[in-house]
Amino acid sequence: MKEKFTIVFQPYGRRITVSEDTNLLEAARSAGITLRSVCGGKGGCGKCKIIIQKGEVQFNYDPKEKLLTDEELNDGYVLACLSFPKSDCEVFIPPETRLEGQKIQMEAKIPKIIPEPVVKKVFVKPTQLEERAGNQLEKILHLVGVESFPSHVEEKLKAMPTCCPEGATIVIRRYKGEVEVLGLEEGNTTDRLFGLAVDIGTTKVVAYLVDLITGEVLGYESSYNKQLMYGEDVVSRIGYTMEKEDGRKKVQKAVVDTINELISRLTSKHQVGKDEIVDVCAAGNTVMTYLFAGIDASPLLDPGAKIPVNSITLDSKSVGLYVHESAKIYCLPCVSRFFGGDAIGDILVSGMHKSPKISLLVDIGTNVEAVLGCESWFVTTTAAAGPAFEGWGIRFGTRAIEGAIDHVKIDPVTLKAEYTVIGDAKPKGICGSGLIDLLSEMFRNGMVDSLGKINTELKTPLIREGIDGYEYVVVPAEETAIEKDIVITEKDIANLIDSKAAACSAIGILLKKMRLSVYDVEQVFICGAFGNYLDVNSAIAIGLIPEFPNARITYLGNGSVAGAYLTLVSAKYRYEAEEIAKLTTYFDLLKDPDFMDEYTAAYFLPGKKELFPTWWAASRKIKRS
Structure with missing residues (x-):
């Protein structure tokens, strides 16, 4: 025993x-x-x-x-x-x-739209059924636009003068020519129509509670995705579903439990009944979408896997969401194993699918998603930038939690780092935006060369030899929450360059495929939780994204939840999302013969001369001794 x-x-x-x-x-x-x-x-x-x-x-x-x-x-x-x-x-x-206190991007730039939800309500007066019940029932069927009612609804309608003296409200769902009766509510509840928009992220989940009559966002909540207990990356989670008994059910339940907690918070805070939420729209990457839907995600590990390019509709009752028992869950369409509904949501909210201008959309995280295109075409790819921007492979790297250094400046005279910390706490580590700032500042100040090697000729005690080669002391131990010097090492820098090279080469491949230069791009959209805190000048300085001299740069915030919101509030955006998915051509970098050339060229600071027309020349004039 x-x-x-x-x-x-x-x-x-x-x-x-x-x-x-x-x-x-x-x-x-x-x-x-x-x-x-x-x-x-x-x-x-x-x-x-x-x-x-x-x-x-x-x-x-x-x-x-x-x-x-x-x-x-x-x-x-x-x-x-x-x-x-x-x-x-x-x-x-x-x-x-400790995985707590992460700075989660909940806000998004959502355009004003006229609500046209797929779920609506029709009020029926009790007097309409008092005489000639059969004929009146036919009139109501015609009014609602359905051929028949579910038996339990029909029985309630016939008994309405007795059981519902104030009348009743029929909840109906219309989409793609199909009409479905979701339920019957006592009295006139036509002014109570609510929906939920959800961003299912690998790390976090964000939910918006929305009034479907006005389109107003009543409130939003966020939380860590409980799937984190099965691994911080999608491959680990797929592995768990394959290796463990009931693994798929457990992983699905983890994210459903996360969303249900957010629903409980939102409904309690805004005095909305859970059964008043009659529609749900969700956006996530392909793996997150499959795991949420309870679909076997193991085929997505195959580089040659092809997936159906369409949306997924689920029954909320079978999934276990705390909403109206007959509500449907609409999941935005996925294009490939790495390009999912979250990216479709980004495109929707950017409006690039309605513009003739050549636009680039970039979502930077563990995976970098890049979309190049305009109103009539889109090409896209994803690159495994690796989790360096999330803190993995970096000795003092961390997620954007309380105590994480999120921005850095280096004094050019003393070479001492000045920094800001999330939550005004003592620093515990450095998150992605802070790492990008830090490497940019070190490069600008001649502290590292174009290969990321630390300049040991500089006379400062802040540069020293450590267990992983030379390192730079960002924060001395007495200023930290962990009572250790927070440093960045040459090994850390190599991992960052590896990640930024993957991101930059993905964008470079798309430009090359379409025979475009950085001068041709007129709009750049940066989205995702990470992108909102990114200093674009730092990102260009290290070669994370190319320099676009003629482009206007726009931060979209959480485009995934914004896309879910648009498809929730207006049916036409569901059609647009599905049309975008059909117009999108996905390039698999692993199969592209040009990728290694682009990647190798991006493996120094900042990168290929053609992608950095002004910064490349300026960087060569920096004194490094």
Whole structure:
């Protein structure tokens, strides 16, 4: 019989009893605590650091992996995913491991539109059925536009003078020529019509509660996607669905539970009944859409996989959402295994599908999505930029949580970093926008060369030799929340250059395919949670995105939830979304013969001369000694 032990997790004070073959990452999940785990608990990322304060664990760690420093090992640090209890334990979760307080982009630029929802209500007076019930029923059928009512609705209508003395409201759904009766409500409820727009992100979920009569957003809420407990990236989550019994159901339930929590918050705050939410629209990348829908996502791991280019409609009752029992869930269409409904939402809200101007849309995250086109055509691709911008592979990298450095400037005289921190807290690490600023500032000030090597000839104690080569001290230990120097190393810089090269080469490939130059692009749209905090000048300086001399740059915010909103409030945007999906040609970089050439050319700062017409020349004049 397997021995069981009690684990106490501090600073939360939560305790749980687990068997000896349960690792501490799984134990934390069971206790309702989500730790950072980019690799999904496979011992590859080194982010689930914890400190064993009491008790004994079996730590299956190979020091050659160098996921922990000697100092951390001496201080009692272990990786939760590789640690199994051998006694009762008390565990401390350090600030850098806690997945909480992330700055989530909820706001979006939503154009004003005339509401034309697919769900509407029709009020029926009780007097209409008092005489000649059969004939009146036919008149109501004609009024509503359906051939017949569900039996339970018809029975209620016939009994309405008795059971509904004030009349009743029929809830109907019209889309693509089909009309469906969703239900019958007592009295006149035609002024109570609500919907939910949802952005299902890999990391976070955002929900808008919308008045479908006026189009007004009553409120929005956000939360971490509970699927994070099964891995921070989509591949880890697909792996879980394949490896574990009922894995697909568990992963689906995790995101449904997340959305239900947001629904509960929104309905409570705005005095709306959950059963008054009669329509739901959701946007997410292809994997997130499949996992939410309960569809097998394992085929998406195949580079040659082709998917149906159409929207998905689900029954809310079968999914388990806390909304009207007959409500439908409309998922925006996906184009390829890496180009999903979230990107279609971005295009919808940008309006580039209605403009003759050549436009580029970029969504930067773990995956970079790039769309080039205008009203009559779109070409798109995605690049695995890697999770460096999310903090993986960067010693002091982190997500955009409280305590993350989000912007950096370096004094050109003292070479000391000046920074801002999310939440005005002491710094714990550096998030994506901060890393881009930091590398840009180091390059501008001659602290790194075009290959990302740190300039050791500069006379400053802030540049020193460390365990991963030379490093620059961004924040001294006494100013941090973690009581360690926060540094950026040459190894970190190499990972950042790798990520930025993938992003830039994806855009370069699209321009090359369409025989366009950076001068031809007239509009650039930057979207996504990460993009909203991005300093575009820093991004250009390191070659993350090309320099577009003639383009107007617009930040869209959360285009995914905005796209879901548009399709929720107006049926015509569903038709537009599906038309965009059909007009889109996807290029798979893994199969493109030009990709490696573009990628190699982007593997220095800033990148190819043709993509950086003014900044490339200026960067060559910077003194580096």
